[in-house]
Each structure stands twice: as structure tokens, then as C-alpha cells.
Amino acid sequence: MSNILDIMKILESNRQRGFLMNTNNLTEDIVEKIAKVAHEVNRAYCVAIYDNSKAPWEQTPELLRNSTKSGIRHLAKNPDINPQQAHEEWLAYKVKEGWIYGRVIDNENKKHPCLVPYNELSQADKVKDNLFRAIVKNLLELHL
Numbered sequence: 505m506s507n508i509l510d511i512m513k514i515l516e517s518n519r520q521r522g523f524l525m526n527t528n529n530l531t532e533d534i535v536e537k538i539a540k541v542a543h544e545v546n547r548a549y550c551v552a553i554y555d556n557s558k559a560p561w562e563q564t565p566e567l568l569r570n571s572t573k574s575g576i577r578h579l580a581k582n583p584d585i586n587p588q589q590a591h592e593e594w595l596a597y598k599v600k601e602g603w604i605y606g607r608v609i610d611n612e613n614k615k616h617p618c619l620v621p622y623n624e625l626s627q628a629d630k631v632k633d634n635l636f637r638a639i640v641k642n643l644l645e646l647h648l
Contacts, residue, residue, distance in 0.1 A: 529647070530577070530580050530644075530647075534647045535573050535576050535577065536573070537643075537647075538576050538639075538640055538643045538644065538647070539561070539569065539572045539573050539576055540561045541639060541643060542572060542576070542636050542639045542640050542643070543558075543561045543564065543569075543572055544560070544561060545635060545636075545639050546558065546632055546635060546636060547559075547560070549631070549632060549635055550632070553628055555628075557609065565611055567601070567611065568611065571594070571597060571598065571601070574597050575590070575593070575594055575597075575636065575640070576640050576644070578590075578593050579637065579640050579641060579644065580644050583641055583644070587622065587630065587633050587634055587637065588622040588623075590633060590636075590637055591618075591622040591625065591633055592622065594633075595618075595619060598614075598616060598619060599619070601614070602614050603615065603616055603619060604616075604619065605617070605619040605620065606619075
């Protein structure tokens with residue numbers, strides 16, 4: 505896990521050196537590519553913490569892929585939001601899509617254990633949120 509945290513620090517450092525994001529250049533192709541990378545990094549992190557529940561991007565249901573892409577578009581428009589604000593945006597998106605709290609992820613019945621306020625997330629889930637933000641923000645800067 506320390507390798508992932510090191511990568512996050514490097515990516516955040518690179519982001520702070522700064523490119524300005526121009527969301528006018530954000531095509532669906534770029535969103536799809538960034539979503540795939542962010543998903544696969546998140547999946548690798550999950551495997552590292554003994555969570556093998558994430559499918560590869562190509563096998564991920566469209567409903568979940570759309571959620572990831574929505575998060576990318578939101579970060580592109582709001583690059584300086586903090587982790588709590590990013591989680592609140594994700595939470596609002598999920599609720600709008602009909603998701604409810606559930607003790608385990610149940611895609612078919614739209615239940616998710618992270619449908620809670622940010623301060624109630626586990627440390628592992630907060631790391632996933634931060635990892636997603638760092639990956640997306642840096643890839644957006646490369647592409648925009």
C-alpha cells in the first residue's frame with residue numbers, strides 16, 4: 505500500500521506545479537480513458553487491501569461506469585474541491601440515481617455501504633476517494 509501512497513504524493517505534487525484545466529477540451533474519449541485508468545488503479549488498491557470485489561473496467565456495468573465518468577466531469581469543472589466535497593458530489597449522484605445505503609455493495613438493488621457522510625467512511629474508503637481524485641486530476645492536466 506505504501507507504493508500507492510507514494511504514487512498519490514507524486515501525482516499531487518505534479519498537480520500543484522500546475523497546469524490549468526480547460527474543460528472545453530474534455531471529450532468523451534478522454535473521459536473514457538481517464539475513467540478506465542482511475543478504475544483500474546482503484547481496483548488494484550482494493551486487491552492490495554484484500555477486496556477482490558471490483559471487476560475489470562470492461563466487465564463493469566454501464567451504471568457504474570457512468571458514475572465514474574460523472575465524477576471525472578465534476579472534478580474537471582471543480583479541480584480544487586476537497587475530498588469531503590468530492591464524496592458529497594458522488595453521494596448526491598448516487599442518491600439521484602436511486603441508490604440507498606446497504607451494508608454491502610449490491611449493484612442490482614442499488615445498495616452501497618459508502619452512502620454515508622464523509623466522516624463516517626472507513627480510512628480505506630477515504631484513501632480510495634483520494635486516490636481517485638489524484639489520478640483523475642493529473643490525467644486531466646495531461647489531456648487538457
